[in-house]
Amino acid sequence: NAGVTQTPKFQVLKTGQSMTLQCAQDMNHEYMSWYRQDPGMGLRLIHYSVGAGITDQGEVPNGYNVSRSTTEDFPLRLLSAAPSQTSVYFCASRDRGGVTGELFFGEGSRLTVL
Amino acid sequence: AQTVTQSQPEMSVQEAETVTLSCTYDTSENNYYLFWYKQPPSRQMILVIRQEAYKQQNATENRFSVNFQKAAKSFSLKISDSQLGDTAMYFCAFMKHNNNDMRFGAGTRLTVKP
Numbered sequence: 001n002a003g004v005t006q007t008p009k010f011q012v013l014k015t016g017q018s019m020t021l022q023c024a025q026d027m028n029h030e031y032m033s034w035y036r037q038d039p040g041m042g043l044r045l046i047h048y049s050v051g052a053g054i055t056d057q058g059e060v061p062n063g064y065n066v067s068r069s070t071t072e073d074f075p076l077r078l079l080s081a082a083p084s085q086t087s088v089y090f091c092a093s094r095d096r097g098g099v100t101g102e103l104f105f106g107e108g109s110r111l112t113v114l
Numbered sequence: 115a116q117t118v119t120q121s122q123p124e125m126s127v128q129e130a131e132t133v134t135l136s137c138t139y140d141t142s143e144n145n146y147y148l149f150w151y152k153q154p155p156s157r158q159m160i161l162v163i164r165q166e167a168y169k170q171q172n173a174t175e176n177r178f179s180v181n182f183q184k185a186a187k188s189f190s191l192k193i194s195d196s197q198l199g200d201t202a203m204y205f206c207a208f209m210k211h212n213n214n215d216m217r218f219g220a221g222t223r224l225t226v227k228p
Contacts, residue, residue, distance in 0.1 A: 042205055042218035050214060101147040101209055103216055105159035
């Protein structure tokens with residue numbers, strides 16, 4: 001059971017380059033989300049989705065795009081990377097109908113923008 | 115907006131001793147979830163324990179227990195018989211019931227010393 005899978009685990013970009021962080025889950029979870037983790041700030045929500053075709057902004061959405069064409073996949077796109085986007089990114093999912101509220105996380109992707 | 119505060123950036127404890135990590139939160143909601151997540155050096159986010167606000171009984175999971183004080187909006191984590199493997203960042207998190215936004219504190223780095 002793979003759970004939540006993120007790729008790549010590490011990436012170095014130059015300012016202005018674009019890239020996509022991939023996220024896939026095999027638990028049939030309706031809810032998926034992207035967080036960024038920065039020192040001293042915990043995890044902050046970037047975007048989330050409650051089902052295929054439905055996305056919404058979180059706390060820090062600027063500079064990021066998302067789409068949800070299938071239940072399994074929720075990619076995060078950086079159209080023009082900036083040094084301020086250097087961070088560790090986590091994809092997470094949960095069962096909206098579940099009673100626990102627990103989020104299941106991927107292993108994280110460390111992004112460095114030079 | 116809900117905020118989560120962890121006032122202890124770093125803590126240390128001797129192996130086999132007990133340590134308590136603090137967390138306070140701010141909300142006007144009555145129905146919500148609280149969580150403690152552990153992030154070891156591997157970077158994986160692991161759920162340690164959860165509490166539903168409507169339950170007065172404090173949650174326990176083996177060596178981990180919480181002191182949930184709803185009126186004071188406090189949710190501390192007690193780790194008994196600390197083990198070297200407990201060394202990690204610990205994040206307190208809050209989520210309203212039927213909401214899509216889990217808010218995290220800044221984290222407490224716990225070191226267990228042999």
